[in-house]
Amino acid sequence: MKEVESILHDKNVRPTAMRLLVYQILSENKNAISLTDIENQLKTADRTTLYRTIKTFEEQGIVHPIEDGTGITKYALCAAYCNADKHKDLHLHFHCKVCEETTCLTEYSIPQISIPEGYITEDINFTVSGVCKKCNQG
Amino acid sequence: MKEVESILHDKNVRPTAMRLLVYQILSENKNAISLTDIENQLKTADRTTLYRTIKTFEEQGIVHPIEDGTGITKYALCAAYCNADKHKDLHLHFHCKVCEETTCLTEYSIPQISIPEGYITEDINFTVSGVCKKCNQG
DNA sequence: TTAGATAATGCAATGGAAGTGCATTATCCT
């Protein structure tokens, strides 16, 4: 059994051909990508299938969604220890307004914060936007 | 000159009837609201006008947009000291998955963070989602 | 190993929000 196949298997996701391809694409892109990006890189696949594949991946802790402020949700692979119960990759995300790329800053953790008494935290989104290093050196 | 009128005036926005109404609605809602929310509370107005009104308000530091993870942008009035050059109300936002309400936690500032060398920060979005106090007491 | 149950896929269609072009109307300043 190939590596990707066993990863999906471990996360309780049936390793279909389509899913292996989507996983492949996600792992080849160093930036976070949108559903449309995936669609463009996988001309054969139907958008609906991709949509539901990503949804499944998200639910099973394989990818995490990123709201980068563009209104288009991006996705990136999770750390190995994420699972269906909890996403544990709480890092910053950066969106460059010049090149439009959205990146996981996996080395930069979301800082601890307090929220008002009585509120329950389930998800945290910390996204910084501006100009990335590459675009800053023009 | 009424109070709202002078606020708009100070921010270099012509105080038209429509704009006064939009401002009114924003100030009456204690939560952040969407364009559609405004539309529903102002049946007479055309959506395009509201769209452009909000855009103008945003540019002139009257409202700030909030990406709460739903994909629908919400808006809330800024602090008095925001202006066209810079939004200075850097606080947390909370989105309740039960009642769907999005709130400004104006008392809770966005913590200082470091980002990688060479990156330039322009905007920061820090949104927590989960269950709000009200929904947590059911 | 095969049949039947269950899950995944593909197609077609819908919904909702964002955004644009242009003609008309209101506002403001001189």
Next chain:
DNA sequence: AGGATAATGCACTTCCATTGCATTATCTAA
């Protein structure tokens, strides 16, 4: 008051997200 400029309303377009349903693939247990 008059003319420049800005705001508004209407009609349309685009794009992404999402669903229903029929078909096909996958897995499991007999």
